[in-house]
Amino acid sequence: MSDIKVSVIVPVYNVEQYLRKCLDSLVNQTLEDIEIIVVNDGTPDNSQVIIDEYVKNYPNKVYGYIKENGGLSDARNFGMQYAKGEYIAFVDSDDFVAVTMYEKLYNKAIEENAEIVVCAYFNVNANNNTMKSAQKGNLHIYDGSIHDHPEIIENNAPYAWNKLVKKELFDRTGIxxxxxYIYEDICTMYPLLASANKISKVDEELYYYIVERKGSITSSFSKSKTLMLRSLELLDERFEELGLFDEFRDQIVVINLRHIYLRFKEFDKYKWRREQIKFVNQAFDLLNKHFKNWRKNSGSYIYFTLAEDRHIKRWFYKRRLYWLFVAMMPLKWIQDYRDWDYKKRHPGSDMKRYYIKMFETKKVVKNRVIFESFHGKNISDSPFEMMKELYKRGGYEIYVTSTESSWEKNKKLLEEEGLSKVKMVQLGVEKYFEILATAKYLVNNVSFPISFTKRPEQVYINTWHGTPLKTLGKNMKKGIESMFNIQHNFLQSSYLLFPNEYTKECTMKDYNLDKLFTYKTVIEGYPRNTVFSDKEKGLEVKKKLGLEDKKVYVYMPTWRGANSYGKMGIEDITENLEKLDAALDDNHLLYVNLHPNIGEAVDYSVYKFIKPFPEGVSNYEFVNASDALITDYSSIFFDYSITRKPIVLFMYDYDEYMDEHGTYFDARTLPFKQFFDIDSLCNAVSSEEILTYKYDDANEYFEKFIKYDGPDCTRKLVDLVFKGKEDGLIVEDYAKNREREWKISVLLEIKEKKEEYDEYVNSQDIENTIFVMNKKYFHALMNKWYYEEYNDKLTYIIFGYQRMLNEEDEKIYVAKDKSNNKQLEAVKKKARERAYARSLPNIKIINKDENRRII
Structure with missing residues (x-):
């Protein structure tokens, strides 16, 4: 048996210019037992000279083969006959990969006994050197085969190069x-996915796919585009041969419709009109052959205008294709396509443009207030408590954000709380952005949209939503780049609220606020926690819900996110709930509150004594009514400890969780009862032992984390924000940071190698430079570099590019008409200044004229 773990097959044809970068990324892989099979597919350029060089320099790792030209598919098949690896991978020779790619994919395959492992990737635009993440997320569906999760087919890109495939799977299926063919991956990878016993995923961008390169076969609409239909035809036939066509008919028709639809969307970009008409006719012939009822979608028809070009429309009408496209597709895709079509026909619907219009034309309204918690998913937390206090005082026009899906639930809560004059506004609609631009006061516990730019007259308090155990911002092991909009919001906040010195220290350091924040911080107990000082309120809620004679436990596990071991935690949670349900009885109930991303994945109707949190009462009011809290790494335990009621930390995955997530201290040092297996927890629940746990003597803990919590916090903070009164509060003004002079350095290109990035960093005046990082350039390796070395060395911000211009200015900017250079420069300057106001408000930058990039 071979010791080779992974065989990477690299077909080469006319890629002399890009081949070295590709091969460098492969020979430097952190997985040692790897072979690289480079197949010269009769290339006419000098690529073979490069191949020979790598074969010589990397013996027993790089193997070169030459064959007559037969195309990409033929070259891949040719390479496979020489592959000795347990798994096979494919790389296009004008792309490149992260150096950790195959170690991560292989380890995942072995850990989970998977026949295919997929990963996310970056689409890299070689013309302007930008890139965009693709195929991130949906980790919860990668824990079985497509028989378990048919949505794997619908959610997966067909490409061969972001997948690791067990060689045995090729041998077993003969595929x-x-x-x-072109688009050969469509008819190859989907059948392989359908045949795999287990499919797993590494949710990181590990492959760099070069798109928009001039001359690429897929970058222009030519006669070869119609050959894509041959691949779809073969896809349908292969599913029939596998005996899987009927089982996955819906998924197969989605694949067909999606790829045909994407070609339709390209029609107004290219010439070759005659070939486009031919493509349309052949596409509908294919659909009618294999999916006779493809136009029906449960009796509902969704119509799309697929092209704006009037000539194409005329041709469509002439051929009686005016009905165009009726799709049997998942609702999300229908919505995406409908949204795309609507925006194409209604450019003014762009909400960012509308926000800018309000920003420029409307005045700030003196007594207007907007409260928002958790992006409108619920009305809760500190913003809710502050809203109730302000409502009692009167004299303010109060708005509160709600998502559309939470509208009825949130409306019911306002009615229950007697807040009839509070106006709900739906997140993301025009009215929302009008209020965001014109409210004098803004209160949020997470962040406003990326386009949000605080006006000088506005007062914004960010309360955040918890004392942290898990590391934040730049101190996260993964996903440092995700802090960008939170960092923007923090930097724009008139007041940043912290419940203790510990939280302030962690947040200011890990969002790079110590040197860049220019407003005021406040240390005071969270308004949301005032409820825990009201024991009688808890008894009232319990009675209101008919639970006064029950022992009520609440279970609030943390969000595990996209980890490599828990598949979002759904399986673990459901298995644990089954065992807990068996340990409960009529007098002992467990109420569960899960993260919104997985809450709907649990069917509570199958449990006898387990229920979701009730509606009509805020989460914290209900938690206050409980008899004990069960959690894990969630910051809820800090808040609940104010009650001195029993707390249990159920940390069944402690070792694995700690491997993937950083924490500020070891959770095992907390003064609460801890369990690491479900059986022990069940025994404590069934015996009522859980109700006996005490921590009254944990004075050091109380002093560090909850000494500022009390019944008067909400009043004092409302006085601060709306009256400017600082009495009884610990307020620190960071206006001194406005005086320091900085240079900025904006990274303008992807740095794949650490040596390159080191060179870039060391070329700057590190002590006096703010490094400005584009979120899309912040790849997984850079995350590692920063986490291990640069976090303590550099002052930096991360931005997600948004040009804050109105519609007319945007046209001027895009046109770049040099004949009216004065007007163009004025627009550019406006865009830059607004970007600074959002990303680095009040910071004195002395090299603005040298850095003309909009951040």
């Missing part, structure tokens, strides 16, 4: 890449 090869079809010679003479």
């Amino acid at each position: 090869l890449f079809p010679k003479g």
Whole structure:
């Protein structure tokens, strides 16, 4: 048996210019037992000279083969006959990969006994050197085969190069890449996915796919585009041969419709009109052949205008294709396509443009207030408590954000609380952005949209939503780049609220606020926690819900996110709930509150004594009514400890969780009862032992974390924000940061190698420079570099590019008409200044004229 773990097959044809970068990324892989099979597919350029060089320099790792030209599929099949690896991978020779790619994919395959492992990737635009993340997320569906999760087919890109495939799977199915086809991955990878016993995922961008390169076969609409239909035809036939066509008919028709639809969307970009008409006719012939009722979608028809070009429309009408496209597609895709079509026909619907219009034309309204918690998913937390206090005082026009899906639930809560004059506004609609631009006062516990730019007259308090155990911002092991909009919001906040010195220290350091924040911080107990000082309120809520004679436990596990071991935690949670349900009885109930991303994945109707949190009462009011809290790494335990009621930390995945997530201290040092297996927890629940746990003598804990919590916090903070009164509060003004002079350095290109990035960093005046990082350039390796070395060395911000211009200015900017250079420069300057106001408000930058990039 071979010791080779992974065989990477690299077909080469006319890629002399890009081949070295590709091969460098492969020979430097952190997985040692790897072979790289480079197949010269009769290339006419000098690529073979490069191949020979790598074969010589990397013996026993790089192997070169030469064959007559037969196309990409033929070259891949040719390479596979020489592959000795347990798994096979494919790389296009004008792309490149992260150096950790195959170690991560292989380890995942072995850990989970998977026949295919997929990963996310970056689409890299070689013309302007930008890139965009793709195929991130949906980790919860990668824990079985497509028989378990058919949505794997619908949610997966067909590409061969972001997948690791067990060689045995090719041998067992006999599936090869079809010679003479383009879009050959469609008819090869989907059948392989359908045949795999287990499919797993590494949710990181590990492959760099070069798109928009001039001359690429897929970058222009030519006669070869119609050959894509051959691949779809073969896809349908292969599913029939596998005996899987009927089982996955809905998924197969989605694949067909999606790829045909994407070609339709390209029609107004290219010439070759005659070939486009031919493509339309052949596409509908294919659909009618394999999916006779493809136009029906449960009796509902969704119509799309697929092209704006009036000539194409005329041709469509002439051929009686005015009905165009009726799709049997998942609702999300229908919505995405409908949204795309609507925006194409209604450019003024762009909400960012509307926000800018309000920003420029409307005045700030003196007594207007907007409260928002958790992006409108619920009305809760500190913003809710402050809203209730302000409502009692009167004299303010109060708005509160709600998502559309939470509208009825949130409306019911306002009615229950007697807040009839509070106006709900739906997140993301025009009215929302009008209020965001014109409210004098803004209160949020997470962040406003990326386009949000605080006006000088506005007063914004960010309360955040918890004392942290898990590391924040730049101190996260993964996903440092995700802090960008939170960092923007913090930097724009008139007041940043912290419940203790510990939280302030962690947040200011890990969002790079110590040197860049220019407003005021406040240390005071969270308004949301005032409820825990009201024991009688808890008894009232319990009685109101008919639970006064029950022992009520609440279970609030943390969000595990996209980890490599828990598949979002759904399986673990459901298995644990089954065992807990068996340990409960009529007098002992467990109420569960899960993160919104997985809450709907649990069917509570199957449990006898387990229920979701009730509606009509805020989460914290209900938690206050409980008899004990069960959690894990969630900051809820800090808040609940104010009650001195029993707390249990159920940390069944402690070792794995700690491997993937950083924490500020070891959770095992907390003064609460801890369990690491479900059986022990069940025994404590069934015996009522859980109700006996005490921590009254944990004075050091109380002093560090909850000494500022009390019944008067809400009043004092409302006085601060709306009256400017600082009495009884610990307020620190960071206006001194406005005086320091900085240079900025904006990274303008992807740095794949650490040596390159080191060179870039060391070329700057590190002590006096703010490094400005584009979120899309912040790849997984850079995350590692920063986490291990740069976090303590550099002052930096991360931005997600948004040009804050109105519609007319945007046209001027895009046109770049040099004949009216004065007007163009004025627009550019406006865009830059607004970007600074959002990303680095009040910071004195001395090299603005040298850095003309909009951040």
